Amino acid sequence: MVESRLLAGVGEGDLDRLAQMVGFSLRGCAQGERLLSRGDVGVWAGLVVEGRVRMEAADGLGQTAVIGWAAPGEVFAEAYAVLGDEPLMVDVVADTDGRVLWFDAARLLELSGDPVCAPVARNLSEILARRNVGLSRRALHTAPRTIRGKVMAYLTAAREARGVGEGEWFEVPVGRQQLADYLGVDRSALSRELGRMAREGLVAVAGRRFRIGG
The missing domain is CATH 2.60.120.10 (Jelly Rolls)
Incomplete structure (x- = not known):
């Protein structure tokens, strides 16, 4: 079994x-x-x-x-x-x-x-x-109206759940498509927003690994 x-x-x-x-x-x-x-x-x-x-x-x-x-x-x-x-x-x-x-x-x-x-x-x-x-x-993660808001709500909660500090790397359990489905957004739109957030220094992204604060 x-x-x-x-x-x-x-x-x-x-x-x-x-x-x-x-x-x-x-x-x-x-x-x-x-x-x-x-x-x-x-x-x-x-x-x-x-x-x-x-x-x-x-x-x-x-x-x-x-x-x-x-x-x-x-x-x-x-x-x-x-x-x-x-x-x-x-x-x-x-x-x-x-x-x-x-x-x-x-x-x-x-x-x-x-x-x-x-x-x-x-x-x-x-x-x-x-x-x-x-x-x-x-419901809390998807409550923000913008994709950026949803992403930050999800990533902040994921970082806290793993007990890592600000500026440290952590891994999420889902891939890009699964994350898009979870947040209720289009995958391409999610990828574009993550790219913009990375360029602005809000996050760093490496596959399923993230760091808030670039």
Whole structure:
């Protein structure tokens, strides 16, 4: 089984019983395959075992934007699975070939008093809480009206999260396209703005490494 925060604290001997209780279903997926669709109700949560999946949404003009990814060990659609009656607001697509472990998250929380399910239910609650914090963080990063403002909000928070001082180099976990998607801006426009900021001495850029203050 893939290493995952969801299954932390679960012994090998408890996995079979856990699987029976919450309906584990391991399925393969092909790159580009739609795993969940916008509007789906009563979905199960997925744990990525191999590969990567992405969450994407289309606007009224038919433009599609990637709003998130799930890598091996990460969970997706867990909030919708717990609520049960909330229509999915995004499409979930296999970004690569892989495997996903589906499970009944609502049932898991119902059985949180069981000694086998208890640690996994706690882990799922923590994942939901962290996801909520992440959404709040993204709202702060994307609140500025300009691309420059968004970039500085993101980079300042990233530097602080890594505990480095002003003028020191730090690395962000995403590439240029992923950063553009996260901030909700065009990649070319982001690259141009980063270039201007570098020329003005606001930042120094080397791939995924940045330094605020040039």
